[in-house]
Every structure is written in C-alpha cells, then in structure tokens.
Amino acid sequence: MNHEHDLPPFADPAHEREWQAQERALQAERQGLDPADGDALVRRYRLLARSLRQPMPEALPADFARQMADRVAVAPAGRQATDPRFESTLAGVLAVALLVAGCVMLADYGSAWLPAFRDLLPASGAPATGWLLALGGCLGASWLLGLWQRHTPGRVA
Incomplete structure (x- = not known):
C-alpha cells in the first residue's frame, strides 16, 4: 500500500491502483528500466515523469517579438464587446430599482426601526449638533x- 510515503490507504480501490501505477512508474524511471516494461498505465506515467524531468527552454526565440507582431498584425481587429450606453442605461435602471426597493422597505418597516435611529442622533441643543452640521x-x-x-x-482633470 502507501507505506513508502506514510499515506493512509485510499478508500477507493481505483485511486489506490492509480497511485500504485504512478509510484511504479517513478521507481522504474529512477532505476532506468526498459520503457517497454510494465502495463500501459505505468508506461504512460513513465512518459509523463520523463517529460517533467526535461528542463524547460531557457530563453525565448531570438525573433519572438517579430513573431508576436506578425500574429497581431494578421489578427482581425476586435470590436468593442458591449455598448457603453447600454451599460450606463442598465446601471441607471438598477439604481432606480434599488431606490424603489429601499423606499418600499422604508414604507413597510420604517416605523419599527426609525425610532431607534432617531435616538442615536444628538439632541438639537447639544454641542455635537453644530459639529455634525459643519x-x-x-x-x-x-x-x-x-x-x-x-x-x-x-x-484638465
């Protein structure tokens, strides 16, 4: 089972088989065994392990910028995805809907919670009232x- 890495056994036998195939593939790659040995699953994992061991290319090609410029030049010009007037109209409609919903909630439930907010405000003769107005x-x-x-x-803004 998974004794090498001290992992608990998998609850699903299919996951356990996959894990074991991966471990066998890594072990075979480390030992340099014949790539044709083992079942098809182990061979696929060996190919994956081998490709992951290969170093990545260290630099971009010398003409990378030219290649990218050529690709961009031949790409069709993209049109704007959405109309800004539609977005602003939709934002306005949503703001009005939110305002109407707030007014409906205030009309329905305002009598229950408005007195609590009124108690939080300072009295009209209190010194804090002047500062709040300022x-x-x-x-x-x-x-x-x-x-x-x-x-x-x-x-100019």
Missing part, C-alpha cells in the same frame, strides 16, 4: 466644488 456642510461643499471643477471648460 461636517455635513464641508462634505457638501467639497462635493459641489469637485463637480464644478469637472465641468469647468478648459480645465
């Missing part, structure tokens, strides 16, 4: 400034 104002102003800069003519 933060919101800064974020809004930054967003609007970014929009304005993107749409200013002659500006």
Whole structure:
C-alpha cells in the first residue's frame, strides 16, 4: 500500500491502483528500466515523469517579438464587446430599482426601526449638533466644488 510515503490507504480501490501505477512508474524511471516494461498505465506515467524531468527552454526565440507582431498584425481587429450606453442605461435602471426597493422597505418597516435611529442622533441643543452640521456642510461643499471643477471648460482633470 502507501507505506513508502506514510499515506493512509485510499478508500477507493481505483485511486489506490492509480497511485500504485504512478509510484511504479517513478521507481522504474529512477532505476532506468526498459520503457517497454510494465502495463500501459505505468508506461504512460513513465512518459509523463520523463517529460517533467526535461528542463524547460531557457530563453525565448531570438525573433519572438517579430513573431508576436506578425500574429497581431494578421489578427482581425476586435470590436468593442458591449455598448457603453447600454451599460450606463442598465446601471441607471438598477439604481432606480434599488431606490424603489429601499423606499418600499422604508414604507413597510420604517416605523419599527426609525425610532431607534432617531435616538442615536444628538439632541438639537447639544454641542455635537453644530459639529455634525459643519461636517455635513464641508462634505457638501467639497462635493459641489469637485463637480464644478469637472465641468469647468478648459480645465484638465
């Protein structure tokens, strides 16, 4: 069985036979036995072991770049896979569907969980309220400034 590598025996006899054939093929290759010896499965595994022992070519051919350029030149020009207008329309439709689903959920279940969120907000006279309003104002102003800069003519973004 698998005593050489201290592996437990396979539950499936077919897997065990495959493993044993692989081990016999490796052993025969190490010992340099006649490649025609053994059953067909062992011979196939010996061929595989032999090819895996061969070193890979160390360098690309000298004209590799030219060969690749020739292949690219004769390849048909690929057309764009999808229309960008379709993608943006689909994204818009999905965003609207998500917004509608959110509104439906808010209408159905909002009365149950909105009071919990209202309790998290600071009272109107608390000092944190001013800071939250200032933060919101800064974020809004930054967003609007970014929009304005993107749409200013002659500006490179």
